[in-house]
Amino acid sequence: MEHFLNEPQLTNVRAALSEPFNHFPTDYDYIACQLKGVDPAVLYEIFYSEVAPVCSMNIAAVLPTVWTGFDPDWLRGEIEERLAARQRNWFRRLFDKLLIRWLKYNYDHMWQEIASRL
Numbered sequence: 001m002e003h004f005l006n007e008p009q010l011t012n013v014r015a016a017l018s019e020p021f022n023h024f025p026t027d028y029d030y031i032a033c034q035l036k037g038v039d040p041a042v043l044y045e046i047f048y049s050e051v052a053p054v055c056s057m058n059i060a061a062v063l064p065t066v067w068t069g070f071d072p073d074w075l076r077g078e079i080e081e082r083l084a085a086r087q088r089n090w091f092r093r094l095f096d097k098l099l100i101r102w103l104k105y106n107y108d109h110m111w112q113e114i115a116s117r118l
């Protein structure tokens with residue numbers, strides 16, 4: 001999906017949307033404040049197709065690597081790398097399509113908390 005956010009805005013949106021994947025309690029009101037003014041449909045797409053595929057393994061891990069927050073520059077790099085791989089390889093597109101369906105099923109409660117505060 002094409003969105004019209006400049007690079008700093010996109011980095012900030014991705015960082016805010018990654019917050020629920022940390023192991024500390026999530027302040028959904030703070031996240032919603034960070035996302036103010038961005039179309040919820042764009043946020044939904046970024047949450048599931050960009051942020052969740054990269055960050056979901058942290059919340060599922062027994063010993064997570066990230067406790068307090070993802071580094072925005074690291075996150076941007078990982079997402080861009082994943083998007084490029086998805087574009088280059090049909091198998092990666094298929095794998096990510098299935099992964100995103102699974103993420104929507106398992107992490108819908110996170111999205112609902114964010115969406116209810118927008």
